[in-house]
Amino acid sequence: MTRFELAENIYKKGSCLCIGLDTDIRKIPTHLLEYEDPVLEFNRRIIEATHEYCVAYKPNLAFYEAGGPAGLISLEKTIHHIPPDIFTIADAKRGDIGNTSEMYARAFFDHYRFDAVTVSPYMGKDSVSPFLREGKWVILLVLTSNTGSMDFQFTDIHSQTTHENKLYEQVLHKSMNWSGPDGLMFVAGATHPELLKSIRMKAPDHFFLVPGIGAQGGDMEAVMRAGMNRQCGLLINSSRQILYASSGEDFADKARETAKSLRDQMSNHLKSIIH
Amino acid sequence: MTRFELAENIYKKGSCLCIGLDTDIRKIPTHLLEYEDPVLEFNRRIIEATHEYCVAYKPNLAFYEAGGPAGLISLEKTIHHIPPDIFTIADAKRGDIGNTSEMYARAFFDHYRFDAVTVSPYMGKDSVSPFLREGKWVILLVLTSNTGSMDFQFTDIHSQTTHENKLYEQVLHKSMNWSGPDGLMFVAGATHPELLKSIRMKAPDHFFLVPGIGAQGGDMEAVMRAGMNRQCGLLINSSRQILYASSGEDFADKARETAKSLRDQMSNHLKSIIH
Numbered sequence: 431m432t433r434f435e436l437a438e439n440i441y442k443k444g445s446c447l448c449i450g451l452d453t454d455i456r457k458i459p460t461h462l463l464e465y466e467d468p469v470l471e472f473n474r475r476i477i478e479a480t481h482e483y484c485v486a487y488k489p490n491l492a493f494y495e496a497g498g499p500a501g502l503i504s505l506e507k508t509i510h511h512i513p514p515d516i517f518t519i520a521d522a523k524r525g526d527i528g529n530t531s532e533m534y535a536r537a538f539f540d541h542y543r544f545d546a547v548t549v550s551p552y553m554g555k556d557s558v559s560p561f562l563r564e565g566k567w568v569i570l571l572v573l574t575s576n577t578g579s580m581d582f583q584f585t586d587i588h589s590q591t592t593h594e595n596k597l598y599e600q601v602l603h604k605s606m607n608w609s610g611p612d613g614l615m616f617v618a619g620a621t622h623p624e625l626l627k628s629i630r631m632k633a634p635d636h637f638f639l640v641p642g643i644g645a646q647g648g649d650m651e652a653v654m655r656a657g658m659n660r661q662c663g664l665l666i667n668s669s670r671q672i673l674y675a676s677s678g679e680d681f682a683d684k685a686r687e688t689a690k691s692l693r694d695q696m697s698n699h700l701k702s703i704i705h
Numbered sequence: 706m707t708r709f710e711l712a713e714n715i716y717k718k719g720s721c722l723c724i725g726l727d728t729d730i731r732k733i734p735t736h737l738l739e740y741e742d743p744v745l746e747f748n749r750r751i752i753e754a755t756h757e758y759c760v761a762y763k764p765n766l767a768f769y770e771a772g773g774p775a776g777l778i779s780l781e782k783t784i785h786h787i788p789p790d791i792f793t794i795a796d797a798k799r800g801d802i803g804n805t806s807e808m809y810a811r812a813f814f815d816h817y818r819f820d821a822v823t824v825s826p827y828m829g830k831d832s833v834s835p836f837l838r839e840g841k842w843v844i845l846l847v848l849t850s851n852t853g854s855m856d857f858q859f860t861d862i863h864s865q866t867t868h869e870n871k872l873y874e875q876v877l878h879k880s881m882n883w884s885g886p887d888g889l890m891f892v893a894g895a896t897h898p899e900l901l902k903s904i905r906m907k908a909p910d911h912f913f914l915v916p917g918i919g920a921q922g923g924d925m926e927a928v929m930r931a932g933m934n935r936q937c938g939l940l941i942n943s944s945r946q947i948l949y950a951s952s953g954e955d956f957a958d959k960a961r962e963t964a965k966s967l968r969d970q971m972s973n974h975l976k977s978i979i980h
Contacts, residue, residue, distance in 0.1 A: 452805070492801060492808035498816040499777040506774060523801055525825065526767060527851040527921075530727070533767035541773040550800065552827045552846055554853025571827055576802040578829020581879060585872065586863040597860065597872065604856060646802075 431517050431545050431565075433612050433637065437661040439485045439515060444697035446662050447689060448486035448519065448639065450669030451476070451508065452493045457674055459681050469497070469504040472681075474511045476673060479682040483693040486665050487512050488519040488639075509542055517665070519569060519639070520544040524561075525553050531560040539566050548617060548639070551601045555608055562609050570605050572629065573598045575619030575642030602632060611635040618657070620648025620666070626656040630663070637663050644671030650692065654699040662700060668692060706792050706820050706840075708887050708912065712936040714760045714790060719972035721937050722964060723761035723794065723914065725944030726751070726783065727768045732949055734956050744772070744779040747956075749786045751948060754957040758964040761792040761940050763914075784817055792940070794914070795819040798846060799836075800828050806835040814841050823892060823914070826876045830883055837884050845880050847904065848873045850894030850917030877907060886910040893932070895923025895941070901931040905938075912938050919946030925967065929974040937975060943967060 440446050451473055455463075458472045465471040477487065489508065494501040512518055520538040524547065525531060538547040539561075546567035549558050561568045573583055583598040594600045602616065611633070618629050620642035629638070638657055642648035643666060650666060657664050668688075675684035715721050726748055730738075733747045740746040752762065764783065769776040787793055795813040799822065800806060806824075813822045814836075821842035824833050836843045848858055858873040869875045877891065886908070893904050895917035904913070913932055917923035918941060925941060932939050943963075950959035 454808070490801070490805055490808075492799070492805045492812065495812040496808040496816065498812070499774045499781060501812075502774040502777055521801075523799065523825070523828075524767070526765070526796075526798055527849070527853075527916075530765055530767045533729070533765075533771040537767065537770040537773070537776075541771065550798070550825045550827050552825050552857060553798075553849050553851060554856030554858070556851050556853040558853075574802070574828050576828060576831050578802075578831040578833075581829030582827060582872065582876065583829070585875060587872075588861040588863065597857065597862075600860060601857065 433661070436485065436517055436637070439517070440662045440700065443483070443485055443693070444700055445483055445485055445693040446664045446666055446696055446700070447484040447692050448488050448665040448667040449476070449480055449484045449672055449689065450521070450641070450667050451487055451489040451673070452669045453673065454493055455497070459677055459679060461679055467504050467507070469501070470507050473504070473508040475682040476685050477511050479686040480672065480689040481513055481516060483686070483689040484516065486517040486519055488521045488667060490521040506542065517546065518544045520547045523548050523550045523571065525550040525557040527553070528556045528560055531557050535561045535563065539563060546615070551605065558605070558608060562613055567613060567615055568609065569615040569617055569639050570601070572602050572616040573618045573622055573625060575621045575646050575648060579619065599632070602629060606633060611637070615639055617641065620650070620653045621646060623649060623652035623656045626653060630657050630659065634659055635663070637665060639665045639667060641667045644668050650695060651699070654696065658699065658703065660703055662703060666696070708936070711760065711792055711912070714792070715937045715975065718758070718760055718968070719975055720758055720760055720968040721939045721941055721971055721975070722759040722967050723763050723940040723942040724751070724755055724759045724947055724964065725796070725916070725942050726762055726764040726948070727944045728948065729768055730772070732952075734952055734954060736954055742779055742782070744776070745782050748779070748783040750957040751960050752786050754961040755947065755964040756788055756791060758961070758968040759791065761794055762787050763794040763796045763942055765796040781817060792821065793819045794844060795822045798823050798825045800825040800832040802828070803831045803835055806832050810835050810838065814838060821890070826880065833880070833883060837888055842888060842890055843884065844890040844892055844914050845876070847877050847891040848893045848897055848900060850896045850921050850923060854894065874907070877904060881908060886912070890914055892916065895925070895928045896921060898924060898927035898931045901928060905932050905934065909934055910938070912940060914940045914942065916942045919943050925970060926974070929971065933974065933978065935978055937978060941971070
């Protein structure tokens with residue numbers, strides 16, 4: 431999917447919502463446990479209930495790997511239930527030496543056929559490059575939403591330019607030489623909305639994947655004010671708030687209501703850029 | 706496995722060899738392709754041929770994930786062929802927000818029953834902590850063996866102490882407060898032997914996992930001189946050099962010869978610490 435197509439979907443749906451399919455079998459409604467593949471059944475119904483309000487789905491690989499190979503089969507089948515016009519992100523946070531990253535790229539792009547994969551920058555350019563493929567997307571960790579983001583991402587560095595004072599700024603700056611905004615996005619956490627604005631100034635055209643609203647405490651309104659560009663330029667993720675809106679038989683209805691309510695808030699902000 | 710038990714195995718075998726089971730189905734001898742699970746058959750024979758010369762096996766997850774769920778089944782079965790006294794490392798380079806890292810820990814420690822997992826530090830302490838379990842090991846990326854290690858790991862930082870001038874030194878220093886040498890190891894690449902010595906001075910008791918000898922150009926003798934402590938304190942990895950020592954029917958014999966030759970070199974160096 432191209433950047434233009436993604437922006438078109440956002441305009442059309444009035445939504446930049448990404449739904450994190452972080453499905454934990456210990457948290458899904460108990461009546462689903464009688465199905466052969468409860469995780470798949472849960473995901474299928476969540477997708478059916480929410481797809482008109484979102485533009486992306488983002489399964490986090492950890493939740494599927496925890497179940498061993500069977501968990502990955504649930505993931506594989508889940509992907510088949512995602513409508514083809516919706517952007518798919520493997521939230522995998524991978525990154526390894528070149529020949530190994532190439533194997534991960536084969537997994538996520540060729541086997542599971544995701545549009546995008548999240549990648550960790552610590553090992554540098556040659557660990558990221560194998561994921562940069564025509565028609566596919568790298569979403570690079572820049573500034574994450576967890577408290578541990580303070581440990582290294584905010585390390586003061588001796589900057590070569592005035593634009594790089596913290597490590598996350600160096601990651602942003604260097605990686606912008608690796609690919610343009612048509613193949614590279616950045617993870618920028620909702621828990622740092624004041625910094626989203628400065629990242630937006632440095633990367634005016636790139637899409638940002640923004641985790642951390644809802645359970646992690648980030649404020650969606652603040653994120654949209656700080657981070658939007660003329661194409662919207664944001665995919666705002668919500669996981670637990672939608673998936674576990676109810677633990678009863680009405681879980682899918684409640685997930686739909688939550689997704690719709692987030693879409694409605696987004697829609698208001700998006701009016702300013704849709705003519 | 707405890708640090709003491711690992712050191713005992715190293716003494717007993719005269720070897721600190723870790724064999725990277727980075728099995729690429731496109732590279733294994735063609736006569737194995739007639740088996741139902743060629744990767745498993747290859748791994749089984751490699752393990753049978755080499756286990757007396759090594760103290761650890763390290764499958765890199767990427768090579769199994771590339772095959773989808775079936776690849777993970779090959780991994781699962783491979784692990785059953787590793788003798789129980791050999792240390793097992795999931796080379797996964799994971800790391801995510803707390804509740805997600807916990808799911809990865811369940812995957813590698815509970816499902817696949819690895820002794821250790823490699824973890825990337827970019828997301829900080831709360832992304833690493835869920836992997837710190839009694840009886841299990843975190844192997845944290847500090848200084849990797851690829852050229853991309855220059856991009857961020859060597860970034861000059863404003864140090865709070867005289868011990869931290871580069872990012873990798875900050876990662877080393879901070880993470881030593883997260884766990885002691887009985888639950889935490891570090892990845893320190895063989896392609897930087899001169900720096901191994903300085904890392905050893907800062908972390909005298911920790912084990913280091915050292916990738917990068919062989920195909921990546923690192924020199925084993927230099928690594929052992931620079932990095933050994935009184936318990937050896939090193940796991941030196943070789944992957945492609947052993948796995949693909951021959952592409953013919955004699956691949957397992959050639960792998961054995963290569964592993965034995967590495968063991969013999971190691972054995973000479975280990976004499977200096979074995980009394």
